[in-house]
Every structure is written in C-alpha cells, then in structure tokens.
Amino acid sequence: MKLNSEESAMLAGELGPVPKLAIEHQVKVGEFFGARDFVPVTQAHIMADTESLGESGVKWLEMLAATRKGERTVRIPTITDPRGTDFTKAKQLKQADWMVDLERRAVAAFEKLGVSMTDTCINYQTVLAATKGEHVAFGDTGVVIYSNSVCGARSNFEGGPSALSAGLTGRTPRYGFHLDKHRRATLHVRTSCTPESLNDWGALGGVIGRLAGNYWDVPVIEGIDRAPTSDELKHFGAAMASFGSVALYHLAGITPEASRLADVAGDSMRRHRVGRAEVEALQGSYAVDKKVDVVVFSAPQLSLFELRRLAELCDGRKFRLPLLAVTSPQVKPDSDRFGYTRRIEAAGGTVFAGMCFYQSYAREIAEANGWKRLATNSAKMVNILGGYGYVPMLASMEDCVDAARTGRLA
Amino acid sequence: MNAKARAGGRVAPVTFYPKVLRARHGMGQRVYGETLVAKDGFSARYDLDRIAGVFSRPAHKLAGQSYVGKILVLDTAKGGVASAWMLAEMRSRDKVPLAIIFNTVNPILVQGAALGEITMLAGFDQDVTQAIPNGAMVEIDPDARTIRLR
Numbered sequence: 001m002k003l004n005s006e007e008s009a010m011l012a013g014e015l016g017p018v019p020k021l022a023i024e025h026q027v028k029v030g031e032f033f034g035a036r037d038f039v040p041v042t043q044a045h046i047m048a049d050t051e052s053l054g055e056s057g058v059k060w061l062e063m064l065a066a067t068r069k070g071e072r073t074v075r076i077p078t079i080t081d082p083r084g085t086d087f088t089k090a091k092q093l094k095q096a097d098w099m100v101d102l103e104r105r106a107v108a109a110f111e112k113l114g115v116s117m118t119d120t121c122i123n124y125q126t127v128l129a130a131t132k133g134e135h136v137a138f139g140d141t142g143v144v145i146y147s148n149s150v151c152g153a154r155s156n157f158e159g160g161p162s163a164l165s166a167g168l169t170g171r172t173p174r175y176g177f178h179l180d181k182h183r184r185a186t187l188h189v190r191t192s193c194t195p196e197s198l199n200d201w202g203a204l205g206g207v208i209g210r211l212a213g214n215y216w217d218v219p220v221i222e223g224i225d226r227a228p229t230s231d232e233l234k235h236f237g238a239a240m241a242s243f244g245s246v247a248l249y250h251l252a253g254i255t256p257e258a259s260r261l262a263d264v265a266g267d268s269m270r271r272h273r274v275g276r277a278e279v280e281a282l283q284g285s286y287a288v289d290k291k292v293d294v295v296v297f298s299a300p301q302l303s304l305f306e307l308r309r310l311a312e313l314c315d316g317r318k319f320r321l322p323l324l325a326v327t328s329p330q331v332k333p334d335s336d337r338f339g340y341t342r343r344i345e346a347a348g349g350t351v352f353a354g355m356c357f358y359q360s361y362a363r364e365i366a367e368a369n370g371w372k373r374l375a376t377n378s379a380k381m382v383n384i385l386g387g388y389g390y391v392p393m394l395a396s397m398e399d400c401v402d403a404a405r406t407g408r409l410a
Numbered sequence: 411m412n413a414k415a416r417a418g419g420r421v422a423p424v425t426f427y428p429k430v431l432r433a434r435h436g437m438g439q440r441v442y443g444e445t446l447v448a449k450d451g452f453s454a455r456y457d458l459d460r461i462a463g464v465f466s467r468p469a470h471k472l473a474g475q476s477y478v479g480k481i482l483v484l485d486t487a488k489g490g491v492a493s494a495w496m497l498a499e500m501r502s503r504d505k506v507p508l509a510i511i512f513n514t515v516n517p518i519l520v521q522g523a524a525l526g527e528i529t530m531l532a533g534f535d536q537d538v539t540q541a542i543p544n545g546a547m548v549e550i551d552p553d554a555r556t557i558r559l560r
Binding site for chain 1: 435436437451453455456457458459466467468469485486487488489490491492493494495496498499501502503514515516517518520521522524525530
C-alpha cells in the first residue's frame with residue numbers, strides 16, 4: 001500500500017506503539033484486498049461485546065489501554081455497538097458475575113482509549129447519521145448496510161479490531177465499498193411485495209440476502225411502491241446483511257444513489273423475482289412450534305417509535321412469559337419520559353438498554369432461564385439464534401405480544 | 411516441498427502434488443493439513459459452538475463436526491462482525507481451524523484472520539468446494555497463494 005508521511009510515521013512507531021499496532025493490522029487487511037492506499041474516515045463504530053472478545057480480547061484492549069496517555073487516544077469520534085449486558089438488569093437475565101466483570105473491564109479499557117460508550121446498533125437513528133459520500137469505519141453489519149444504502153455513506157464491514165484501528169489512525173484501507181466500482185448492482189430483484197410489518201420487511205431482506213449470498217453482491221430492488229420508514233429499512237437491511245453478508249443495496253427511485261435504475265445497474269446483473277410467497281415461506285420455515293418460552297424484541301435495538309407501538313400493545317395485558325424489549329441508551333430516557341417503559345413493564349415486560357439480546361451470552365442465559373422457544377419480530381435474530389441452541393420463531397409484534405400473554409403463537 | 415509447514419506440530423512430508431489451485435488473496439503462514447469441505451457459509455457467531463469446537467447451527471452442512479485443526483474449505487463468509495474478535499479468542503484456547511479457504515470472503519473474516527493469525531486464501535477461478543475433496547491432505551502457501559493437493 002502507498003503510505004503518506006504520517007502513515008509511514010505511524011508504521012515506524014514514531015507516534016507510539018498503539019497507532020503502530022493499529023496501522024500494521026490495517027495494512028495486513030488492506031494488502032489482502034489489494035487496497036492502493038488509505039482513505040480518511042470521519043467516524044468509527046466498534047462492535048465489541050465480551051462474548052465475542054473473550055478474556056483474550058479484553059486483555060488485548062487492556063494492553064492497549066495501559067500504554068502512555070497521549071499515545072493511546074482515538075483520533076476521530078469513535079463509538080460502540082451494544083454491550084453484552086444491561087448493567088442494571090444483569091441479575092434478571094441470570095448472567096454470571098464473571099460476564100459482568102468482563103464487560104466492566106472492557107468498558108474501562110475503551111474509556112482509556114477515548115472511545116465514547118454509546119452502546120448502540122442504531123447510531124444512524126440516535127447519534128449521528130453519516131451522509132452521502134462520507135467515508136466511515138462502521139462495525140455492526142446492520143449499521144453498515146443502513147449507512148451505505150439509505151444514507152449513501154461509504155463503509156466496509158469493520159470488525160472490532162479494524163474499527164478500533166480506524167479510530168486510532170483516523171483512516172481505513174481504501175477497498176470494497178469505498179470504491180465506486182463495488183457500489184454498482186450485481187443482482188436485480190423485482191418484487192411485487194411492499195411489506196407492511198417489520199417482520200415482513202425483515203423477511204423480505206432475508207430472502208434477498210439469501211439470493212445475494214456474499215459480501216460483494218449488491219442488490220438493486222424495483223417494485224417497492226412507497227417510501228419506507230427508517231424502522232422498516234432498519235429491519236430490511238439488518239436481515240439482508242445477516243442472511244447474505246450484504247453491505248449495500250439500492251432501492252430504485254428511493255435510496256440516494258439510485259434515483260433511476262440506470263444510475264446503479266451493473267453490466268451483467270443476475271435477475272430474480274420475489275413476491276409474497278417467498279416472504280411467507282421464509283417466515284414459515286421458522287414456524288416449527290406453537291409453544292413459546294420467551295418473547296424478545298431486539299436486533300436491531302428498538303427505536304422510540306417501536307417502543308411506542310409496543311407500549312400500545314401492552315396496555316391492559318398481563319404476561320405469563322418474559323417479554324424483553326431492548327433499546328439504546330439514547331432512546332431509553334425518552335421511553336421512560338414518555339411513559340412507554342412504564343406501560344410495557346406494567347404488563348410484565350422489561351425494557352433493557354445498551355445491550356443486544358444475541359450479543360449478551362445468549363446460550364448461557366438460555367440455559368440459566370430455561371429458554372428455548374423464542375418468539376421475535378426480528379428476522380435477523382431468528383437467523384442468528386439457531387446456532388445458540390434456540391428454536392427461534394418469526395412473527396409480527398402483535399402476535400409476539402399475544403404469545404407473551406397466552407404462551408403460544410397464533 | 412522442503413520447508414516445514416505449520417500443521418499442529420506436524421511436518422509436511424516431501425511429496426508430489428499433482429494439483430495446484432491458485433487464489434487471488436492470501437494471508438498468514440504456510441500450513442499442511444486435512445480438509446473439511448462444504449458448499450456452505452461460515453460465521454464464527456452463527457455457526458459454531460466455539461467452546462466445544464464444532465459446527466452447531468443445525469442447518470449447516472457441517473453441523474456436529476469438529477473444525478479444530480482442520481483446513482476449512484467453504485463457499486463464503488457470512489454473518490456479523492463478531493468473527494473479527496472470535497477467531498483470536500478461539501486461537502487463545504487452541505480451538506481454531508488450521509486455515510480457512512473461501513470462494514469469496516468478506517472483510518470480517520480477513521480482519522479476524524489477521525488478528526487471530528489464521529492462514530486464509532480466497533478468490534478462485536473455480537468452485538473451490540468442488541475442486542478440493544473432503545478429507546484431503548493439502549498444503550497452503552499464502553505467499554504464493556496456492557493450494558497443493560496430494
């Protein structure tokens with residue numbers, strides 16, 4: 001890779017051991033992908049829950065944090081994805097003390113590095129959305145696909161070590177979706193289905209993700225007959241990224257780089273049609289049981305408007321099953337202030353903040369609480385939780401709330 | 411092959427490899443070992459029981475099989491960003507594959523391989539999951555970007 005004088009100085013260790021380690025990691029990744037140089041980035045977003053980090057990852061962060069002050073601080077605004085717990089409710093989840101201790105150690109290390117602990121996977125709704133053409137280094141696939149597709153920003157999937165490295169160096173290797181050539185569509189999907197519910201949007205995203213199948217595929221979708229909301233595209237993109245590792249899509253006539261299909265159409269696009277039948281088939285594939293042990297709304301964290309809708313559905317009900325609603329630390333105070341938290345919890349639910357269900361030792365809390373059959377309206381989550389030993393079921397928010405009351409999905 | 415190849419303590423025998431596959435991208439040390447092959451994806455978070463060292467997602471074609479010390483040959487990297495940390499964490503407990511070979515890879519697995527020091531190749535002109543048999547003994551040379559099959 002071609003390095004400028006500042007980057008060469010970092011690599012030589014002239015700016016200290018932490019930037020040196022960071023840029024060495026970035027050069028390795030950049031050279032793998034044939035990046036010709038670095039591109040400056042304006043924000044970094046780090047996914048780093050301790051189930052992923054483990055003891056070894058936390059020790060690595062502590063090693064960075066133990067270096068001399070002035071040589072270890074991030075150079076650009078650097079924020080975090082959800083943590084592996086809500087520190088105020090870890091006991092309710094039956095998380096072990098060691099999990100919470102590990103989380104506290106990770107937080108302490110990040111704070112010494114100058115990282116802002118936003119603990120959110122919906123920073124595009126709550127912190128600062130990136131803008132068209134803005135180069136960023138975002139972790140969390142849902143954040144990346146939303147920022148690339150809906151905002152027109154430019155990011156690759158930056159895993160925790162790379163996002164932190166970008167924060168520490170203020171740049172990232174210029175490859176993948178930082179380049180025009182990778183942003184053109186490779187896959188054309190015509191749909192006759194404009195979903196109404198969030199679970200349907202997620203299922204449609206999942207179907208398209210499966211058709212795409214890998215990171216380098218860029219779907220362009222025609223046939224969506226209205227402007228979707230931010231929450232709808234949040235579920236749509238998160239599921240597409242989860243099922244297919246997709247980092248960018250275009251909606252013809254809707255998203256900023258695709259005013260017209262011709263603006264993004266690639267030379268030899270594969271073509272597919274997707275309708276209501278495919279969306280229902282994906283959801284039906286998870287409908288393996290009627291009985292439910294736990295209801296979870298998470299992945300991505302809920303917006304204020306999702307919590308508002310959930311509060312409406314909870315009014316006048318009493319739940320026999322645990323119902324967990326997970327939001328960001330930025331949204332939770334407003335949810336409290338507007339009474340949404342109180343209404344959800346009056347019915348027997350719980351509102352968590354700053355975590356995400358599947359990033360919170362999902363296997364261990366399943367065993368501790370006796371949870372196996374899980375109902376959710378998140379297509380992303382049903383795709384993930386099978387690997388954690390759950391039987392996840394995808395249904396509407398309304399049906400999930402009913403299941404919390406009756407113990408069964410309709 | 412003359413040089414020693416990292417293979418969980420084993421040394422690759424001097425032998426003749428009649429088939430050589432070339433990748434566009436490579437990273438890590440030269441290794442020699444046994445393949446575990448499937449036309450399926452890979453995500454450390456979605457697909458693995460990382461404590462037991464086995465594929466755990468029921469729908470995965472390698473469900474129930476151990477990946478520890480194997481050269482995984484898979485179609486594509488899938489899923490979320492967690493794998494970028496998880497490969498290093500798996501390395502710290504010696505519950506890692508020896509190498510991972512993909513038809514197509516995403517940045518997360520490359521970033522994870524860089525931190526976890528796992529050999530990786532990706533990008534072939536043929537379907538590598540068809541070209542390499544399951545259980546074959548192969549040598550991976552990331553600098554030359556080659557896979558040599560016995």
